[in-house]
Amino acid sequence: xxxxxxxxxxxxxxxxxxxxxxxxxxxxxxxxx
Amino acid sequence: xxxxxxxxxxxxxxxxxxxxxxxxxxxxxxxxxxxxxxxxxxxxxxxxxxxxxxxxxxxxxxxxxxxxxxxxxxxxxxxxxxxxxxxxxxxxxxxxxxxxxxxxxxxxxxxxxxxxxxxxxxxxxxxxxxxxxxxxxxxxxxxxxxxxxxxxxxxxxxxxxxxxxxxxxxxxxxxxxxxxxxxxxxxxxxxxxxxxxxxxxxxxxxxxxxxxxxxxxxxxxxxxxxxxxxxxxxxxxxxxxxxxxxxxxxxxxxxxxxxxxxxxxxxxxxxxxxxxxxxxxxxxxxxxxxxxxxxxxxxxxxxxxxxxxxxxxxxxxxxxxxxxxxxxxxxxxxxxxxxxxxxxxxxxxxxxxxxxxxxxxxxxxxxxxxxxxxxxxxxxxxxxxxxxxxxxxxxxxxxxxxxxxxxxxxxxxxxxxxxxxxxxx
Numbered sequence: 001x002x003x004x005x006x007x008x009x010x011x012x013x014x015x016x017x018x019x020x021x022x023x024x025x026x027x028x029x030x031x032x033x
Numbered sequence: 034x035x036x037x038x039x040x041x042x043x044x045x046x047x048x049x050x051x052x053x054x055x056x057x058x059x060x061x062x063x064x065x066x067x068x069x070x071x072x073x074x075x076x077x078x079x080x081x082x083x084x085x086x087x088x089x090x091x092x093x094x095x096x097x098x099x100x101x102x103x104x105x106x107x108x109x110x111x112x113x114x115x116x117x118x119x120x121x122x123x124x125x126x127x128x129x130x131x132x133x134x135x136x137x138x139x140x141x142x143x144x145x146x147x148x149x150x151x152x153x154x155x156x157x158x159x160x161x162x163x164x165x166x167x168x169x170x171x172x173x174x175x176x177x178x179x180x181x182x183x184x185x186x187x188x189x190x191x192x193x194x195x196x197x198x199x200x201x202x203x204x205x206x207x208x209x210x211x212x213x214x215x216x217x218x219x220x221x222x223x224x225x226x227x228x229x230x231x232x233x234x235x236x237x238x239x240x241x242x243x244x245x246x247x248x249x250x251x252x253x254x255x256x257x258x259x260x261x262x263x264x265x266x267x268x269x270x271x272x273x274x275x276x277x278x279x280x281x282x283x284x285x286x287x288x289x290x291x292x293x294x295x296x297x298x299x300x301x302x303x304x305x306x307x308x309x310x311x312x313x314x315x316x317x318x319x320x321x322x323x324x325x326x327x328x329x330x331x332x333x334x335x336x337x338x339x340x341x342x343x344x345x346x347x348x349x350x351x352x353x354x355x356x357x358x359x360x361x362x363x364x365x366x367x368x369x370x371x372x373x374x375x376x377x378x379x380x381x382x383x384x385x386x387x388x389x390x391x392x393x394x395x396x397x398x399x400x401x402x403x404x405x406x407x408x409x410x411x412x413x414x415x416x417x418x419x420x421x422x423x424x425x426x427x428x429x430x431x432x433x434x435x436x437x438x439x440x441x442x443x444x445x446x447x448x449x450x451x452x453x454x455x456x457x458x
Contacts, residue, residue, distance in 0.1 A: 001242075001244065001249055001250070001253055001282060001285075002242060002243065002244040002249060002298045003298075004282060004286050005242045005285075005286055005289060005290075005297055005298045006242075006298040011279065011282045011283050011286055012279070014282070015273050015274050015278055015279060015282060016274060018271075018273045019271055019273040019274045021455070022271035022273060022455045023270070023271055025451050025454055025455050026265075026269055026270070026271060026451060026455075029450075029451045031269035031451075032268060032269055032270070
């Protein structure tokens with residue numbers, strides 16, 4: 001989000017990266033497969 | 034205390050030698066008995082003087098508590114307090130490690146509304162048992178609810194906050210805008226455009242941009258909530274590419290690019306507080322605790338020009354303003370539960386709030402915890418923001434803060450251990 005704000009990334013790209021990271025974290029923690 | 038006991042025991046031993054002197058036997062016996070009694074009494078005292086190690090965060094309200102805690106020690110001579118005061122991030126790390134490993138380093142821990150439901154559910158915290166004088170029903174329902182699991186209170190709120198809109202009434206008047214009690218985000222954008230005057234050093238709106246789950250993501254979670262989004266759906270799938278997230282983040286980036294101060298991506302609470310106090314922000318949406326600072330003429334150039342309203346809404350009022358409390362909790366399995374409970378009750382009592390009010394002035398009391406604070410005429414007189422703050426806190430519900438159903442507790446966070454990592458990416 002901070003990268004999107006400073007113009008280093010687009011909003012879509014920032015959200016995609018965050019989604020991927022969050023998904024990996026939740027999988028790793030065993031919330032789903 | 035321990036040293037004293039050792040000395041007494043040595044005296045007792047040397048007295049025992051004297052017992053072999055026949056003439057002195059009676060008196061010596063008597064002396065022996067009395068010295069032994071004294072030493073036992075002393076040892077008894079040493080056992081009863083419980084030392085409580087308290088881990089806390091280094092903010093103003095907590096520092097004040099340490100100063101005033103001599104009152105507690107005077108009233109409870111059998112309890113000694115030892116303070117470990119830490120930066121927020123370090124505190125969080127230390128207490129989390131200690132409780133997860135059952136380290137037993139701390140008898141009382143300062144924790145937030147994020148940790149309490151997680152730790153309470155895991156059975157890591159002692160359920161708090163308060164007496165009638167404590168008046169647990171006087172706690173603000175939103176706070177009590179956010180610090181309880183299955184109706185059991187696991188942490189006592191020391192001070193609490195929500196978020197709200199703080200704005201320059203003079204600039205709104207100049208723009209011919211009457212700010213409603215609960216404005217919408219489009220209204221805020223419109224007003225930001227009218228207030229924005231960078232040539233004269235005034236930016237329409239200042240918002241957090243610094244990365245971190247306790248920084249920009251606290252604010253952005255409330256924005257996403259009111260746009261109708263959520264962190265996780267009922268299957269725990271992250272929802273960051275959903276429409277509400279895209280709409281909310283695009284709105285935010287656009288708003289700050291057009292009407293925000295330069296360098297917003299480095300700003301969090303303290304940076305924006307300084308900007309607001311120097312008159313550079315037309316509007317600011319952040320912790321209600323800030324209201325006491327921006328309306329304080331000792332630190333704010335625009336103290337008399339500030340006004341307060343509820344956090345803006347978009348598609349739903351749900352989760353539009355956050356809820357947080359710094360609270361005191363006791364680790365489960367503690368050997369010093371009674372003494373710790375005594376201290377926790379004292380520090381979060383009505384009497385403590387009265388003590389701060391009388392000692393330092395009613396504008397400086399820890400707020401956001403008790404109904405009685407907001408019913409106190411002296412407090413209401415000293416704090417112009419009181420009613421807006423109470424409305425904000427009352428309207429927040431960590432168990433129901435998103436439009437679609439969510440599996441997690443929390444307004445500006447999801448109370449699961451993984452969230453710290455996710456929310457900081």
